[in-house]
Amino acid sequence: MKTLDFGQTVITLAALLLAANTAPQAPAPAPAAPAPVATVPADPALWVVKDKDTAIYLFGTVHALKPNLSWFDSAVRKAFDASGQLVLEIPLPTPEQAQKVIGPLAMDPTGPTLTQKLPEKSRAAYAAALAKLGVPAAALDRFEPWFAAVTMSQISLQKAGYSAADGAEMALDAAAKAAGKPVTGLETLEQQLGYFHDLPQADQIAFLLESVKDLDKFDTTINAMVDKWKAGDAEGLSKLMNEDLTGQKNLYKVLLVDRNARWATWIDSRMKTPGTVFIAVGAGHLAGKDSVQAQLAKHRIVATRIRY
Numbered sequence: 001m002k003t004l005d006f007g008q009t010v011i012t013l014a015a016l017l018l019a020a021n022t023a024p025q026a027p028a029p030a031p032a033a034p035a036p037v038a039t040v041p042a043d044p045a046l047w048v049v050k051d052k053d054t055a056i057y058l059f060g061t062v063h064a065l066k067p068n069l070s071w072f073d074s075a076v077r078k079a080f081d082a083s084g085q086l087v088l089e090i091p092l093p094t095p096e097q098a099q100k101v102i103g104p105l106a107m108d109p110t111g112p113t114l115t116q117k118l119p120e121k122s123r124a125a126y127a128a129a130l131a132k133l134g135v136p137a138a139a140l141d142r143f144e145p146w147f148a149a150v151t152m153s154q155i156s157l158q159k160a161g162y163s164a165a166d167g168a169e170m171a172l173d174a175a176a177k178a179a180g181k182p183v184t185g186l187e188t189l190e191q192q193l194g195y196f197h198d199l200p201q202a203d204q205i206a207f208l209l210e211s212v213k214d215l216d217k218f219d220t221t222i223n224a225m226v227d228k229w230k231a232g233d234a235e236g237l238s239k240l241m242n243e244d245l246t247g248q249k250n251l252y253k254v255l256l257v258d259r260n261a262r263w264a265t266w267i268d269s270r271m272k273t274p275g276t277v278f279i280a281v282g283a284g285h286l287a288g289k290d291s292v293q294a295q296l297a298k299h300r301i302v303a304t305r306i307r308y
Contacts, residue, residue: 039070040069040230041070041230042069042070042071042229042230043071043074043230043232044059044061044062044071044230044283045060045229045232045233045234045283045286045287046059046060046075046076046079046306046308047059047286047293047303047304047305047306048079048306049267049271049296049301049303051271053274053275054271054272054273054274054275054277055082055083055275055276055277056267056271056276056277057079057080057083057276057277057278057279057306058281058292058293058303059076059079059168059278059279059280059281060229060234060237060280060281060283060284060286060287061167061168061169061281061282061283062167062226062229062283063164063167063169063282064162064163064167065167065168065226066161066162066163066166066226067163067166069166072168072171072172072175074308075306075308079278079306080172080176080278081179082276083181083276083277084181084182084275084276084277085181085182085183085184085275085276085277085278086173086176086183086184086278086280087183087184087185087186087277087278087280088169088173088184088186088281089169089185089186089187089192089281089282090185090188090191090192091183091184091185092169092170092173092183093189097189098189101189101193102193105144105190105196105197106146106193106197107142107143107144108142108143108144109142113138113141113142114140114141114142114143114144114145115137115138115141117145117201118208122212125209125212125213126208126209126212129152129212132215133155133156133215134155135151135152135155144196144197144204145201145205145207145208146196146204146208147196148208149204149207149210152208152211152212152215153211156215156218156222160218160219160222160223162222168280169280172278186262186266186281195254195259199250199251199254200250203248203250203251206248207248210248224240225237225240225241228240229283234283234286234287235287235288237284238283238284238286238287238288238291239288241283256284256285256290259285260285260290260291260292260294261295263292264292264295264296264298264299264301265299267279267296267299268296268299268301271301
């Protein structure tokens with residue numbers, strides 16, 4: 001499912017949107033603990049950008065995980081503890097905060113229904129995918145196509161045993177707040193939802209239908225992604241996440257390339273202020289030819305992989 005490709009933009013927000021009762025089948029995420037219980041080894045990739053008085057760590061995350069992964073230890077924990085600030089893709093909103101901005105961006109209360117917007121030849125497959133997930137056929141008809149894809153992804157993750165409540169952002173956010181570290185975002189909730197809402201209808205529909213097509217291999221795909229992440233195989237993870245996106249050039253540009261370029265500019269500016277910062281963004285943003293590190297190179301900034 002391509003809804004896995006954009007990390008916090010989809011997975012964490014999907015959990016929050018569902019918790020806000022804006023979509024069907026919407027259990028709220030469980031409260032996050034400060035850190036996972038260390039039972040399953042995991043050593044995900046970590047980079048650092050440094051000058052004489054500033055250090056910025058770049059940590060690639062998978063945003064919905066199963067419990068009891070020991071990723072928040074070793075070099076990752078050391079870097080986090082040394083940092084005075086946590087920066088996520090967005091500061092995590094409460095369900096109530098999310099609900100205030102969802103309606104006009106996720107819903108389409110007038111005009112043709114979502115089912116009617118789909119090509120006639122694709123409607124049966126879409127209905128079958130919803131049925132497999134336990135969602136009534138017309139339940140998402142007043143939502144935009146992108147949000148239907150998000151909802152399908154979130155429900156699929158829950159069925160596979162994954163939860164944003166066990167994901168990296170929730171654990172990092174809780175740990176930062178417990179330690180009194182400020183938590184900020186590279187983007188806002190409105191921006192992240194807006195990226196999807198502003199996509200042309202044709203791109204949104206292609207996004208949804210790709211999710212429908214990939215539904216049967218969802219478990220295999222997410223398990224393979226997490227295995228690559230646990231092993232610190234950033235390039236392997238990137239290939240799994242982004243390999244098909246070149247066929248959807250607008251989606252790839254809006255949701256990956258343009259954002260990575262803006263984040264690199266933010267890092268370049270932040271390097272002018274002394275201190276240590278821990279940045280956590282989706283792992284797909286930190287690998288491949290258009291990664292944040294590749295964008296940093298355009299600013300003549302080198303990100304060094306921390307081996308541990």
